[in-house]
Amino acid sequence: MKDNRYEQLIADLRSDYRPQREWGEGRGILMVIGHFLVGVAGGTWLMASIYGVIYGLMVAYVLAALGALVHLMFLGRPERAIKMMRHVRTSWISRGFVGLTLFLIGGGIYLAITLLGLTGIWRALAVAANVMAGIGTIAIIGYMGFCYTASKAIPFWHSPLHPAIYIAFAIRGGIAALLVIGAASGQLASDWLLQMWTGVTALVTLFFALEIQGALSSGNIAAKWSVRDLLAGRLAFSFYGGTLLLGLIVPVLLLTNSASNSPVVMAILGVASVSGDFFMKLSTVKAGVYVPLFSPARRSHAS
Amino acid sequence: MRLGMVIDLKRCMGCYGCQMSCKAENGTPPGVFFARVIKREEGTYPTMRRKLLPVLCNHCTDAPCVKACPTGASHYAENGIVDIDQDMCVGCHACMVACPYNNRYFNDERRNYFGDEGPTPYEMERSERHPVGVVMKCNFCRPRLAEGKDPACVANCPAKARIFGDLADPNSDVSVLIKDRGGYTLHPEAGTSPNVYYLPE
Ligand code: SF4
Numbered sequence: 001m002k003d004n005r006y007e008q009l010i011a012d013l014r015s016d017y018r019p020q021r022e023w024g025e026g027r028g029i030l031m032v033i034g035h036f037l038v039g040v041a042g043g044t045w046l047m048a049s050i051y052g053v054i055y056g057l058m059v060a061y062v063l064a065a066l067g068a069l070v071h072l073m074f075l076g077r078p079e080r081a082i083k084m085m086r087h088v089r090t091s092w093i094s095r096g097f098v099g100l101t102l103f104l105i106g107g108g109i110y111l112a113i114t115l116l117g118l119t120g121i122w123r124a125l126a127v128a129a130n131v132m133a134g135i136g137t138i139a140i141i142g143y144m145g146f147c148y149t150a151s152k153a154i155p156f157w158h159s160p161l162h163p164a165i166y167i168a169f170a171i172r173g174g175i176a177a178l179l180v181i182g183a184a185s186g187q188l189a190s191d192w193l194l195q196m197w198t199g200v201t202a203l204v205t206l207f208f209a210l211e212i213q214g215a216l217s218s219g220n221i222a223a224k225w226s227v228r229d230l231l232a233g234r235l236a237f238s239f240y241g242g243t244l245l246l247g248l249i250v251p252v253l254l255l256t257n258s259a260s261n262s263p264v265v266m267a268i269l270g271v272a273s274v275s276g277d278f279f280m281k282l283s284t285v286k287a288g289v290y291v292p293l294f295s296p297a298r299r300s301h302a303s
Numbered sequence: 304m305r306l307g308m309v310i311d312l313k314r315c316m317g318c319y320g321c322q323m324s325c326k327a328e329n330g331t332p333p334g335v336f337f338a339r340v341i342k343r344e345e346g347t348y349p350t351m352r353r354k355l356l357p358v359l360c361n362h363c364t365d366a367p368c369v370k371a372c373p374t375g376a377s378h379y380a381e382n383g384i385v386d387i388d389q390d391m392c393v394g395c396h397a398c399m400v401a402c403p404y405n406n407r408y409f410n411d412e413r414r415n416y417f418g419d420e421g422p423t424p425y426e427m428e429r430s431e432r433h434p435v436g437v438v439m440k441c442n443f444c445r446p447r448l449a450e451g452k453d454p455a456c457v458a459n460c461p462a463k464a465r466i467f468g469d470l471a472d473p474n475s476d477v478s479v480l481i482k483d484r485g486g487y488t489l490h491p492e493a494g495t496s497p498n499v500y501y502l503p504e
């Protein structure tokens with residue numbers, strides 16, 4: 001497999017079809033898992049803060065810590081994480097790492113003070129820590145889509161809708177997490193939460209449909225290959241089975257079921273929704289295809 | 304000064320001289336070629352053609368790899384050369400994803416050319432330059448440039464298909480060739496402003 005990588009590279013360079021293989025394949029899958037966990041963590045913290053669900057904050061924190069761990073596993077050496085924050089001026093990954101660090105520090109302090117029930121001066125510190133975690137939350141929800149959109153040579157990713165999709169997915173993940181937490185703690189989900197899930201899901205579906213339509217009408221061959229991979233190619237199984245069936249059809253069927261407000265149904269809905277989100281991220285990351293290296297667009301230059 | 308290269312596709316005969324001299328100069332691991340000649344057949348019999356495309360890092364003026372790098376390891380060195388500070392690199396692959404031309408390689412483990420027989424003395428000496436767990440790529444042979452020499456691929460091209468020089472000087476050989484022969488770059492639409500130009504066949 002190791003040396004196949006280079007054989008594969010030569011084959012990719014020779015052919016017109018040149019999928020990106022760094023993130024999403026082999027060890028690169030850790031990057032997708034890390035992004036997924038951190039995204040859900042951000043959405044869960046946001047939703048739990050709005051609803052005042054302390055368990056939600058705790059779950060969000062654990063998810064973010066796991067996401068950070070997976071990122072470190074991808075990098076191989078923990079001390080490397082510090083270096084990742086040095087180039088915030090231009091790098092979205094760097095901004096994301098700063099956000100994650102703020103979130104982990106601020107969220108950790110806030111949770112510790114709140115769970116220990118400390119009062120007095122500690123409350124002021126808790127407020128400051130919560131603000132810090134809030135800034136971190138905005139950063140980790142927002143940065144991921146931009147990491148991909150920044151790649152101009154992968155036209156399917158290079159869409160203004162991509163960051164919006166990632167933000168909407170983070171929020172949808174947060175709502176799904178609250179549904180599961182509510183079910184586990186024996187509480188019924190509020191109608192408002194379910195309506196929000198429906199609204200955000202509709203938004204995500206609309207954004208995604210527009211992105212697909214944009215890719216197909218762009219006239220760009222690489223963008224079309226991305227769509228083909230997703231809908232009728234190597235990623236169709238994970239797209240239809242994971243994203244569509246698990247992430248959309250199962251939750252919608254559960255929602256329209258008469259027993260939809262039972263805790264068990266809510267838990268299944270939440271888990272299915274969040275699993276669908278993972279497959280969505282995996283599929284769209286793997287669907288990134290570069291413009292072909294041959295048949296270069298020619299342009300005369302006088303330097 | 305803005306260093307760049309012109310590759311004359313009319314002269315290139317696909318001999319791999321650049322590819323092998325680069326490997327000899329840089330001691331890159333098996334499978335890794337900072338300078339590479341890509342060949343493919345196009346068309347159908349009897350009107351088939353073999354197309355050649357020698358590639359290397361384009362040392363882009365607006366390099367997306369530099370922008371994407373979260374550590375600053377990928378940077379602009381002297382005269383517009385894009386290089387990697389290996390001590391800073393954390394192996395996140397962001398630059399590899401960002402490069403539209405697949406001109407970066409990740410050194411995931413130490414590999415020998417002769418497998419279990421272990422590294423040759425030559426490999427031992429050269430592999431020092433390529434630490435494991437970081438990304439590597441062409442740097443226009445900066446050590447050779449410092450000695451006043453051309454990059455290895457330029458110096459060893461038997462067809463003289465590679466010309467190296469200052470793109471900022473309108474009277475340099477590279478600038479004149481680009482102007483006279485309609486030099487073009489790969490994927491200008493990516494907005495990278497490459498500094499490697501191709502002269503049409
Ligand atoms: S060719 Fe790729 S690696 Fe080289 S400077 Fe341009 S973007 Fe960076």
Ligand code: SF4
Pocket residue numbers: 371372373374375376377387391392393394395396397398399437438
């Ligand atoms: S792999 Fe190294 S050079 Fe590439 S973006 Fe990451 S830190 Fe920068």
